[in-house]
Amino acid sequence: SQTIHQWPATLVQPVGSPLSLECTVEGTSNPNLYWYRQAAGRGLQLLFYSVGIGQISSEVPQNLSASRPQDRQFILSSKKLLLSDSGFYLCAWSERGQPQHFGDGTRLSIL
């Protein structure tokens, strides 16, 4: 069966520091991969999605970037975090034409 792993579960970072969040999927090949941010009262916002290695689509201009160095690995990065980057970050995967499945997220606090 397929599983998705996200780490870390919780992260506290100072303003201006870099960020790297990692997501890996097991048990499937060539999945679609997604990064979302969930802010209180604002629902789930799609940040990036990828249909293959090196193929990244950005949905919202922002301080973040994403990379897919391997088929089942998706990384969310920032060079310099802003206070507004605080939130709950969720990775998801899907097979073509199938619903998305989510990891348990990373709660990011910026101080």
Place this chain on the structure above:
Amino acid sequence: QKEVEQDPGPLSVPEGAIVSLNCTYSNSAFQYFMWYRQYSRKGPELLMYTYSSGNKEDGRFTAQVDKSSKYISLFIRDSQPSDSATYLCAMHQGGSEKLVFGKGTKLTVNP
């Protein structure tokens, strides 16, 4: 007008009650409809996945889609305290993998 509207609640019911959760949407091109359950500090978990109009039943859960009214519902029968969570509706067009989410309804089932 927002693409997907969902009453945030909170909704509080006694154990054993029938719960009705709803979303309305404005984009008539949406064809695929999902309900996710999200426990506190966890990622969303797929509950129901339906295509086009009609009903789908899975145990105590029933999903309904009325495309003519642009209205979807999730019914929970014999609700349990373990059903206490936030329920998110989501949908997308055919040929697109991008989900549009409601903001979620917080449900509490009291023993």
